[in-house]
Amino acid sequence: MIRIVVVDDHDVVRKGVIAYLETEADFQVIGEASSGEEGVEVVLKQKPDVVLMDLIMENGNGIEATKRIKEVIPDCKVIVLTSYYDDKQIFPVLEAGAFSYLLKTASAEEIVSAIKKAHHGENVIEPKVAHKVMTRFQGKQATLHDQLTDRELEVLICLANGATNQEIADQLFIGIKTVKTHVSNILRKLEVHDRTQAAVYAHRHHLL
Amino acid sequence: MIRIVVVDDHDVVRKGVIAYLETEADFQVIGEASSGEEGVEVVLKQKPDVVLMDLIMENGNGIEATKRIKEVIPDCKVIVLTSYYDDKQIFPVLEAGAFSYLLKTASAEEIVSAIKKAHHGENVIEPKVAHKVMTRFQGKQATLHDQLTDRELEVLICLANGATNQEIADQLFIGIKTVKTHVSNILRKLEVHDRTQAAVYAHRHHLL
């Protein structure tokens, strides 16, 4: 039995979805809400297995609600439903902790399938945006240098141009001790052992 | 009056060229030869202004002859004539000291023109190969790193991968003292002040 909460501010949509979901033998809709805030309350009280979350609602959006739900009940699978196709939505949604991401143009069968898959630990990402996610991850595979602060990046650029600590200090109008601190932090974050390797890293990753 | 020597092992070609050249009022053919060695002898004795040199001959090629002529009489303009188009020929020919480079498919007027230009200090390079020469020089504009020896280049590659002196020593099976010597020489030749700048140089010039 899969316990479900449906969150959507359009009554007709919510009621319709619930009605359809309950035709499934092993589905049990144990709560519903018409706003993000109300959704969080219901979820925290009912502790469902799966949440169907509308992304765009009048009172508080689905992202904030998802974030708060995942903070308290990490095991809860939140399936985000979005009305229209938009590239930029997907990343904040995933960062918020959403488990699956579907368009409302998806058929009822697809939604049922997504719920079952979510319950078994399988993610469902709308094909149109799935490849966006992939390219994003391929292009950003755990880049070490995005740990660097702005200042550290500045220092690294200077360093990768062949500047000495003293020259970097003069360029950035700071003390050589400060530069040494930055360089040490850079080396640690980039997981290298000296400035030459850091310079090589910078060039290989086209940081200048 | 332009004093000329013609070197070509094909009698008919040589005689024909000479006959045509003498129709020019200010041309004076003061010698001829049918081999490279003989050509050198004649040239050294006659000291002509211009030499028409066939590139490919049975007894000794035109390159060696050109080289020896330029060693003794640097002011002598050697115009090399080659039977067929070949990219690889041009560079040894120029290195030997040839002043101009023409194909035998060139018209009689072109040859006459080339001789006059040579006498006035103007080079003539067959258009088909001229751009080869240009690209060669553009691509090899005084690269600092071509001063490096093979071993130094190996060391530079290691260095530009972020290796320490000790690591380079281990990789190349030599002592760290030797590595230091190489590195010092590399830094001097590349006109940089430390290994980081050397690594930057290597990456900017795509040496690895």
Added chain:
DNA sequence: CGCAAACTCATACTTAAGACTGAGACAAAA
């Protein structure tokens, strides 16, 4: 056969690099 260049190694010296620790100022976020 010299001769020059390249590769090798050594000693001694100087200095920049880097690690480690600690700390004050400041701004944004919880």
Added chain:
DNA sequence: TTTTGTCTCAGTCTTAAGTATGAGTTTGCG
């Protein structure tokens, strides 16, 4: 307000880096 992160700087210590000089070996070239 307290916390957290960033930027700043200081002191101390260890070691890698780099310079300068000299020299032995090999290799190729005239």
